[in-house]
Amino acid sequence: MAEERNKINTYALEVKGLTKHFANHRALQEVDFTVQQGNIHGFLGPNGAGKTTAIKIILGLIPATAGKVNVMGEPLTYGKNLRYLQHTNYLPQDPVFPEGLTGKEALGLVADIYKLPYKASRKRLGKLLGYFQLEDAANRKVGAYSRGMQQRLGLAAVLLTEPKLMILDEPVSALDPEGRRRVLDIISRLKGRATVFFSSHILADVERVCDHVTIIDHGRKLLQISTGELLNRYAMEQYLVSVRADQRREAAALIRQHKAVREVVPHLDKLLIISEPGEAVAMAEQMIPLLISRGIVVTEFMQNRTDLEEAFFRVLEENHRGGEVE
């Protein structure tokens, strides 16, 4: 029992069988995932996949049709006061602030809601305004801010309270490259100190900071996996082969016949070989001897490392084909 409790407590977020039906569509269908404390966890999915709906349920803003959610060991009960909100902070996709407040006042409001000590919070607030380059706009009404400035202010509001769990919905979508770099740096540095649950469709950013990802599509979880494993499993199954130009057609036909090969496509002056899932090693080992045995001159054979974006689309594609993702 104690072991079970300890196990649960290592999760900042535990979602089981989460289902949400709206009047005319099913937003989530039996979604399960866990987020370990101290991890930076990417929550990926195309637009309309159900990411924001899941986040709103976790925050107690909308009720689930079915399923269970535990946040830092505390079960979510819709309509009840949620103690875990004291240790959680949320950045919505389009940050909004109460009308008429200045940037400084909006941060002050957040500090006071979380009952942060006045002096310390105001000092920290000033530093965050500086870090996010909002010092000059601190006394201007937030309504006059650009979307990027509002997003930076929203991030400052989240960081101000030093929460144990940060739920960030597309946190860098409105930022310029410099702003993105700064924010991603901060998020990277939080690893081990706070849990960040980070929804995004900018996969390069996710790849850069997240150690785990959960992928959902059409309201269903497709995969929960470490970023490294996702890349290994889905992104390293591609190889580039260079053969003599006059042998390229013959080589392509030969490679295509191999049972571990899913697809062969011309790529510049090379051939790009995509293996079946899990067959990459076998294919790599057998391919060169096979080609050489048929008299084909191989001048180059290398792994073609793809990024998370490609891996992500592969996962979605396999799901659409009806293949087993996990």
Added chain:
Amino acid sequence: MKVLILKEFRSNWRSFRYPAFLLVILFFALLDPPMIAYMDEILGYFATGVEIAFPEPTPADAFASYLSDASQIGLMVLIFVLMGSVAKEKETGVAGWMLSKPVSRWQFLGAKYLVHCLVIIFGILACSVLAYFYTMSLLGSIPIEQAVLGTLALIVFALLIASITFFFSTVLKSPLQAGGAAIFIFFVSGILNMLIANSAAADFYPNTLLANMLPLVNGTAELPDVAGPLAVTLALSLLLFLLSGLFFRKIEL
């Protein structure tokens, strides 16, 4: 709670909602006493050669005129001011942002309602004090308890209108829907008042407060005459707030 109350006041003050309501009430507090006092002279400028006989203006007429105008135009403005109170924050996502923090739904609504009530009470009270002394300087004094009773009737009825608007703002999706529904109730309640004016139901009907404002100010009616509608109106206001809270607990943000 104090934090939320301050936020609510600041937000509504800066967006000119509260000032708009208070300025309208202030306008009538400053306009009606001289209008009543100098009605003869004013009309004399426009209608030369025509003799119009007006009864001698009384201080009670001037003060009651201010209350009456405030209860019509002032309360219409109040509906416009409060129709977005919750609905707009639901629409823009501010409500969701606030409630994703350690703020309960009752605290969120309670702070809003409390600040609206305080602004209505102290705003009308301040304007009435001004109207009272202005009337006194132009036309002479009226017994203070009569002015207080008239003002009390206006404040309590304004609280009901605010509660109706707040309720619709909580349960309906947009500020326009909330405002439309509140204006509809405001007019229907007025029509209903004419229909039941001579029945026993009038003894408990909220609009009886408005009908009794002049009698309260000129002393022909007293507190016991409006005790029924006062109690019913206050109870209805509280009930509407509680209903708003119960609905809001289940609203998806």
